[in-house]
Amino acid sequence: MKLYDGGRAPNPRRVRIFLAEKGIDIDLVPVDMAAMEHRSAKITELNPLQRLPVLELDDGTILTETVAICRYFEELHPEPSLFGRTALEKATIEMWNRRMELNFFMSVAAAFRHTHPAMKEWEVPQVPEWGAVNRPKVIEFLEIMDGELADRPFIAGESYSVADITALVAFDFMKPARIERPEHLKNVMRWYGEMSSRPSAKA
Amino acid sequence: MKLYDGGRAPNPRRVRIFLAEKGIDIDLVPVDMAAMEHRSAKITELNPLQRLPVLELDDGTILTETVAICRYFEELHPEPSLFGRTALEKATIEMWNRRMELNFFMSVAAAFRHTHPAMKEWEVPQVPEWGAVNRPKVIEFLEIMDGELADRPFIAGESYSVADITALVAFDFMKPARIERPEHLKNVMRWYGEMSSRPSAKA
Numbered sequence: 001m002k003l004y005d006g007g008r009a010p011n012p013r014r015v016r017i018f019l020a021e022k023g024i025d026i027d028l029v030p031v032d033m034a035a036m037e038h039r040s041a042k043i044t045e046l047n048p049l050q051r052l053p054v055l056e057l058d059d060g061t062i063l064t065e066t067v068a069i070c071r072y073f074e075e076l077h078p079e080p081s082l083f084g085r086t087a088l089e090k091a092t093i094e095m096w097n098r099r100m101e102l103n104f105f106m107s108v109a110a111a112f113r114h115t116h117p118a119m120k121e122w123e124v125p126q127v128p129e130w131g132a133v134n135r136p137k138v139i140e141f142l143e144i145m146d147g148e149l150a151d152r153p154f155i156a157g158e159s160y161s162v163a164d165i166t167a168l169v170a171f172d173f174m175k176p177a178r179i180e181r182p183e184h185l186k187n188v189m190r191w192y193g194e195m196s197s198r199p200s201a202k203a
Numbered sequence: 204m205k206l207y208d209g210g211r212a213p214n215p216r217r218v219r220i221f222l223a224e225k226g227i228d229i230d231l232v233p234v235d236m237a238a239m240e241h242r243s244a245k246i247t248e249l250n251p252l253q254r255l256p257v258l259e260l261d262d263g264t265i266l267t268e269t270v271a272i273c274r275y276f277e278e279l280h281p282e283p284s285l286f287g288r289t290a291l292e293k294a295t296i297e298m299w300n301r302r303m304e305l306n307f308f309m310s311v312a313a314a315f316r317h318t319h320p321a322m323k324e325w326e327v328p329q330v331p332e333w334g335a336v337n338r339p340k341v342i343e344f345l346e347i348m349d350g351e352l353a354d355r356p357f358i359a360g361e362s363y364s365v366a367d368i369t370a371l372v373a374f375d376f377m378k379p380a381r382i383e384r385p386e387h388l389k390n391v392m393r394w395y396g397e398m399s400s401r402p403s404a405k406a
Contacts, residue, residue: 048347049306061291065305068298075290087278088264095271102268103252130333144251 002027003069004043006052009033010109010169011066013203015053017165018070020200022077036121067097070162082162096156096163103141105170107134112177135179142182149187153194160198168195205230206272207246209255212236213312213372214269216406218256220368221273223403225280239324270300273365285365299359299366306344308373310337315380338382345385352390356397363401371398 005028006012019026031037031052039050046054047064055063055072063069074083084090113123114131145167149155155163171192174181182188195201208231209215222229234240234255242253249257250267258266258275266272277286287293316326317334348370352358358366374395377384385391398404 049302057291063294063298065298065301068294068301071297072290072294075293087275088260090278091266091271091275094274095266095268098268098271099252125336127330127333127336130330133328133330 001055001057002029004029004031004046004052004054004056006031006033006038009052010105010173011051012053014066014165014169015069016203017169017200018082018162019073020203021080021082021160021165021198022073024073024077067162080160082160082165084156084161093156093161093163096161097166100155100163100166100170104138104145105166105173107137107141108170108173108177108179110134111138111179112173115178116176135177138174138179139182142185142188146182146185146187149191153191155191164195168192168201171195204258204260205232207232207234207249207255207257207259209234209236209241212255213308213376214254215256217269217368217372218272219406220372220403221285221365222276223406224283224285224363224368224401225276227276227280270365283363285363285368287359287364296359296364296366299364300369303358303366303369303373307341307348308369308376310340310344311373311376311380311382313337314341314382315376318381319379338380341377341382342385345388345391349385349388349390352394356394358394367394367398371395371404374398 003015003026005016007030016028031043033052037043038052043052043054044050046056046062049064051064053064053066053069055069057063063072071083074081081089082093084093111131111134113119114126114134115128120126145155152158154160155167206218206229208219210233219231234246236255240246241255246255246257247253249259249265252267254267256267256269256272258272260266266275274286277284284292285296287296314334314337316322317329317337318331323329348358355361357363358370
């Protein structure tokens with residue numbers, strides 16, 4: 001199988017970190033998103049929604065959506081578990097991963113896509129006001145997370161999970177979205193320091 | 204256990220349809236969202252993000268996020284499977300459920316929350332332009348879905364799944380969001396007619 005990869009874009013990075021944590025090696029096909037190659041005829045044929053990453057299985061089956069691709073690898077290579085083992089673990093990690101997506105990742109993405117000049121062709125039409133109102137939402141949410149992280153090492157509990165990957169990528173995505181790092185949130189910053197120093201963070 | 208329910212709001216309805224499809228009976232605690240009871244001290248204690256539904260287990264453990272709650276019930280009551288059985292089924296259903304959420308449900312929700320007068324206190328600040336640009340995105344996405352549904356009965360393939368629930372609730376949510384039903388999309392309308400006539404649709 002092979003993974004059509006999108007370089008520095010956040011969703012492709014989520015899948016690469018996931019694979020690195022699992023120790024899975026896979027063929028990457030680079031797609032130059034800055035040159036709009038994700039809207040090429042080739043990628044559109046694989047994914048009519050023109051989003052990356054895209055996983056192509058050996059029989060030609062296509063899987064898209066970051067978390068769907070990660071879940072496929074979790075099923076094929078259950079260890080180390082990044083989605084949980086018991087019913088309660090699975091539900092808890094799903095809850096935290098979604099909280100990270102809906103309240104953190106998507107707000108950072110909205111700020112970036114709707115205010116960054118380089119996104120004019122990507123996000124049509126840009127609504128700068130929508131980008132701007134998302135910046136304070138990110139900090140409000142991280143203030144809640146600072147309380148959560150006061151007494152546990154990882155986003156979803158005592159173990160590293162896919163929710164940490166989503167949150168790490170969202171955190172690094174704050175820079176191009178021009179959202180200042182919340183240095184006053186000591187627990188968030190401690191968590192960020194620990195996540196960033198894992199070898200997978202370089203993926 | 205008990206489920207803090209939000210009446211007519213779309214996410215609580217997704218969970219109720221899921222439970223109806225599984226044949227699971229559970230104590231519902233009604234929360235009057237029109238009276239802003241989801242921002243009460245009681246609900247805020249259960250979910251600092253003040254969203255519904257919220258599942259409280261018998262030992263007091265709290266689960267939030269619609270799909271996390273559904274996944275918990277899928278693990279406890281695997282039949283009928285609504286998230287898939289094999290690795291590829293699970294990933295495919297995850298992909299389609301996310302496509303329904305990211306490209307359909309969330310665009311309808313943005314149109315509703317950012318333009319409806321009743322949402323002024325809920326969505327602060329409303330950005331009417333953001334609501335407005337989401338309406339044509341919904342129809343563009345449903346045009347793609349019309350092609351997909353030309354040769355299969357359900358959103359994710361040959362079986363009913365959680366992706367059909369997400370899409371059905373999004374479809375009905377178009378009315379308060381003032382998005383016209385795409386009567387010209389025959390396959391989408393056929394699918395909608397079939398989903399609406401399942402007994403679970405009344406949940």
